[in-house]
Amino acid sequence: MRNEPFDFENLKVYQRALEYVDFVYRVTKTFPKEELFSLTDQFKRAATSICLNIAEGSGGTKAEFNQYLKIARRSTRECVSISEISCRQAFFDEETKKQSRMFCTEISKMLSGLMKSL
Numbered sequence: 001m002r003n004e005p006f007d008f009e010n011l012k013v014y015q016r017a018l019e020y021v022d023f024v025y026r027v028t029k030t031f032p033k034e035e036l037f038s039l040t041d042q043f044k045r046a047a048t049s050i051c052l053n054i055a056e057g058s059g060g061t062k063a064e065f066n067q068y069l070k071i072a073r074r075s076t077r078e079c080v081s082i083s084e085i086s087c088r089q090a091f092f093d094e095e096t097k098k099q100s101r102m103f104c105t106e107i108s109k110m111l112s113g114l115m116k117s118l
Helices: 012-028 039-057 062-088 094-117
Strands: none
Touching: 012 039, 012 062, 012 094, 039 062, 062 094
């Protein structure tokens, strides 16, 4: 039996958000152990929230989907803030912060574009 993809799995923004989750999980592996249940966990939850809200919202009406996409976009802003804090606390360097911001900017723009198309 072949697994057919759900509609949201074909969305470029969903695929890009998954790549960002991979990035966040990779960079947080080097965070201090005492941050495991604070900033590390919050960063992972915010990044995964982007994907989860795209997936959950896709099954409803256009208005409902739009609301979930707004929540996903807010999560990208949360990730920007966490990236800044992480860099200021020397959990990662300026280049990693720049990469994170580039992901967030791209995903936010993609989400806005999808919202306009609904």
